[in-house]
Amino acid sequence: MQKYLSQQNFTTLLDKLITEGKRVVAPRLNSGTVLYEPLQSAAETVTDQLPRRSGKEAFFPLCEDIMSYRKEGQQVLLNDIDPARFPETVLVGVRPCDAAAVPVLDAVFSWDYKDEFFLERRRKTTIVGLACTTADDACFCTAVGLAPDNPKGADLFLTPLEGGGYACETYSEKGEQLIQAHRQLFDEPRNSTALPLAQPQTETVDLKKVKAWLDEHFEDPAWDSIATRCVGCGACAFVCPVCHCFDIVDEGTEKSGKRRKNWDACGFWKFTHHASGHNPRDQQPKRYRNRIMHKFKYYDDKFGQILCTGCGRCIRLCPVGIDIASIVEEISKK
């Protein structure tokens, strides 16, 4: 289904959704930083910048309770969280690199174990994508097979038009339902031309070649030279739209507490640190190797997809300037 949505109606739509009791999550400014966050009003929406964090947290929260306990006398009372009650959410203004990440994540969260926390949020969330009109030299979606107007993962995709407003196209039933429910706000498609799309400057990378090299080079001196500079923080993983490692911790006192699931990062020294004290990935290059392997080999081996959408966040935000685009490009040329 193709429609036109004026800038005015875009705002109205969001406000209506909010009044309906839906949780509307869109890029907004929080103390100087643009983040995907629930809106109080459509006016908060910021559409001209890529949010600092990806959209994955709408499905895979930074931290969530999965259980709580309380001791009473000699008894321990447990209470599970019921995912059936997660809020209906509309995720708006999602960039192609963030939207494309969601189906990639579907694979791992619905594989041998069905993660109801992820899947229920996924079911309850409608994704409204937005094409990019600007890019910087950290952007490399085109290098990994995506594009500034690729609607992958979006239920509804918006493309900004010359003279304002958006061309809308639905890609799922959820998207159509959204339009149906608010059809008075959507007009028939117009002939206006789309705003010029962003043009990431990176060359296309031959991902097959990358994987071929990775298949053969678990041990290679290159890992040291690539990752010696890594200081072991989790910035890259935490801003990444597809990194999905998590940790489960119990927090509380003797009397009561909660079991929580929160993001983990392969950069941390505690990542895969065994209770025995042994860590098979005991050095930063080994952990960084895992990062690359996971993204471009293991996930591909298992699910036929790669764990990178070329958003460039890790490149911009790495404290020590590690550039995954150039690493992958280099590997592809080996």
Next chain:
Amino acid sequence: MHVEKQKHDFEPKIIAFVCTWCTYAGADLAGTSRMQYPANVRVLKFPCTGRIDPVFILKAFQQGADGVLVSGCHPGDCHYIAGNFHARRRFAAFRKLLEFVGVDLNRLQFSWVSAAEGGKWVEVVTELTERVRDMGPMQEFKELAMEEQWSGAINTPELQEAYNQI
């Protein structure tokens, strides 16, 4: 001393971190002298104020303390020679940090109470309790403890209610 017991709407929780040689003994003396003071204070005994980690103060507030007292030997009286001197510096710095992040320092009291100062112990505890009682509950940390990142928050009212029930 038989003062008519007043009923208060709010009774603050006061946690006191004290050294065993001076303040704990001073509090003992208040007891043996049958002095009276508000029952709000819970005393945690340490060998020395030098052992008191600033994190404990933070932890106490996070666990719901409305006021915190840190008390030890007067300068020069430290059983361990210099523990209280180290503590004095540490807390001079830490209170500035807490103040800067928005903790009202009226909730955090430091004092020297010697083993002979039962009266001073009573005075310090009473004063702090009354002051904090007037200030009302320390909401900041309690509210913070309840907050979640938006993505993990369970913000439908019925779910929150179900969750709170246990």
Next chain:
Amino acid sequence: MSRIGVFVCHCGENISRTVDVERVAAEVGTMPGVAFATDYKYMCSDPGQGLLKKAIQEQKLSHIVVAACSPRMHEKTFRKAAESAGLNPFLCEIANIREHCSWVHENREEATAKAVEIVGMMVERVKKNRVLPTITVPVTKRSLVIGGGIAGIQAALDIADAGHDVVLVEREPSIGGHMAQLSETFPTLDCSQCIMTPKMVDVVNHPKIKLYTYAEVEHVEGYIGNFQITIRKKARSVDEDKCTGCGLCMEKCPVRKIPNQFDCNLGLRPAIYVPFPQAVPNTPVIDREHCIKFKTGKCGLCQKICGPGAVDYEQEDTLIIEPVGAIVVATGFDLYSITEKPKGSSIKGYGEFGHGKIPDVIDGMTFERLASASGPTGGKILRPSDGQEPKQIVFIQCVGSRAREKGISYCSKICCMYTAKHTMLYKHKVHDGQAYVFFMDARVPGKSYDEFWRRAIEDEEAVYIRGMVSRLYQKGNKIVVMGSDISVGVQVEIEADMVVLATAVQPRTGADSLAQKLGISYDHYHFYSEAHAKLRPVECATAGIYLAGTCQGPKDIPDTVSQASAAAAKVMTLFAKDKLEREPIVAKVKEAGCVACFYCKKVCPYGAVEEKEIRDRQGNLIKVVAYVNPGVCGGCGTCQATCPSKSVELDGYTDEQIVAMIEAL
């Protein structure tokens, strides 16, 4: 899962009057981990303790909490009871519901609620308690005494008489210290050398005392019961084993005009010398600075004439290592010198008193040498300038002492008495002479002291003028002393033949560097600090090190001897057991997390933290970590609060225990 037993005491009615003890026991009984809770009239009584022991055994309790009076009262009692029932004493905690609860609150409801919380807190704490074995440290029953003055001599003799080996180290060529320099002693006016020299001889003859003179402590390692002392024995150039002390070398030495420090530079000595005739050991030392052989390579006379061939120009400093279990520090004092000030001293001089410029202005010790029968004048009081007997003599007290503006605010304690003594000695020797004393206060408490001082005024006719001297100058062969008598408010001017300054007692130069070697603390004057001013006046805060004499603060001879014997008694107490037992509340390093920043070492008041190397089986260094010596640790826990990674932990007060208590509230 813990099986905690809680015992709530009524303390007669002391607790139960305001706290509903049955309710406390009942509520605590439902707390997680509590297997048994009861209350009893008097927990500390025999039947009460019996109840506790029985419960531990029958209920197989893993930890216990006694809710009763202050732990300062009965913690030991209950821990002992627990131990006798087979529980490690440190698995027993006391919840103070008397001093901190029933006695200070009247409202029964409130007090009961508080008591439940206090007990609940201790229940959570005790869950995290660990078995702590008593720490034992072996004791080497040998003692080091540093300093061979009267303090060191007394301490050494006492310890040796008790049957323990003593190593006595003296910096000078002879023991004796300042007391050997004195003429007579107050308040009895007996001859100092007459009472001192026999003790010196006792030292050298004592089979249990190993004496090192002309030697210094170079390095100290170890801790209470187990010190390793490195002693530098300076080259004497005379073999002590061969020398018979005949003195021929001293007679023949061509260099004769070296001022003798022992006589305050009044007398002269040769380059090979003993400081004074009664020196112990009676073995000369070559003053290499003045000896012709050392200066030019020629002479060698002493070696040629020495019968036993004891003179050895090739001798070098030797380092000796002595293991000891205790250390007595008795390094004594220096007299405040207004002419030569130690480098870097913040103390200002008394240029206005002309010391060093006017030859007949001398200090008290010089006067002692003048008055001494074995001194440079044979006991005659004579002016250094012209050898005349002074007929008018002025004594000025508090020179250096009690003068904040000059840098010392303490009282040197002994000057009032020795100045009184000086006026008497003077009067005994110069019958027609007149002594004047300028003083601020007469501080003469002590057995027979006030009487002694009065005697100086009343019988020996010393004139005491209350006030300080404002100016002093040479006029012809007289010294004009100007001052004010504040008791009558008039200016006084005396034309004196000699002026004696009662200069302040100061710690030895270099006292700070010795303290650093020993790891003991000192005040800003560099007097060594005792562990407690009232209750531990002879112990240093550093375990196994004791103080005797003026190194700790100004003292007269009786006080010095008392403290020396007290220090010796402390050493003997330590040596009375083969092993030292101590409460296991000590810090331990978790080596895996330690990053060797040594913040713990920087803040440790006891110097208990050492650097430890961890090596693999091949001996390669893996890392350096901190190590807390349990024998030395005082248990304050400052290290743990300071450690950024919490890699050092104080047993008995671990973070887990404390956080458990906070979380229980």
Next chain:
Amino acid sequence: MTHAIDTSIYSAVTDAIRGEAQRILSEGQVSAVVGYAAARRKGSAQPIVINQADDAAKLIFTPACVNNLAVYLTKAKKEIPKTGKIGIVVKGCDLKALVGLMGESQLKRENLYLIGIPCAGVLASTIQPDKELTHDSIASKCRECDVHLPTGCDFLPSQQPGTPELEKRYAAEIARLETMTPAERWKYWKEQFSKCIKCYACRQVCPFCFCEQCLCDRNKPQMVETTPRPAGNFAWHVVRAMHLAGRCAGCAECERVCPMDIPLNLLNRKMAKELKELFEHEAGLEVNEKGPLASFSEKDDQSFIK
């Protein structure tokens, strides 16, 4: 209109450090040199460890050379070769950190070969590295810099950096916060800390966070909630600021790397200011064996103690 800052000396500085690195590596004086190299993105730079004299040509110095390389010499980053003497490129601010680490027994001066940088300033952020250094884009720390020329280095290029007078933003911001009520400050920090995702970039780039196991990673007991919730975030940042009090040398790396733009250095600057006022301590270029919180004076202020 923003004023450009003169960085014309940087190319000469680059040549000088290349020459020196080449020399000390080829003469075997050092086993490695830690410096900066250009990266793919226009204007970007990243840390590099070189072991070969030939690689010296890779070294650069530009306004994008923001990192404090001292972090590579602390224990937490064990991958950097620890054998032999190491050369390191240091700006004045970085040198202060090295000096602090020497005082904390983490480094020995004799194991380092210091290549100093005459520095006019670096960029506040390298999210977009292709930027000119201007009065606006310069890092806040550089606005207050007092060590444009690091002293005591083994090698220092002779160029003199221009050092325009710039207003001190930290001081102004601290003053602004200080005039607020506690409740307003609480709100400010609560908002800032709520953004925190506990990526620990602030900790990992900090030369002073060299603990092998951070207190905040421990769970027996759990002193600080490890999850990235508002309460745990607040505790983490307070503990971090306290642990750095009296040690932080002001490189502001924590603030620069924060992906959530939390003004972390404000806390550090505030503590530095307080410790200066209280104990007359300031991180400088003198090795200090005992920091202000590892020592005391009997005369310390105790007006806050009853």
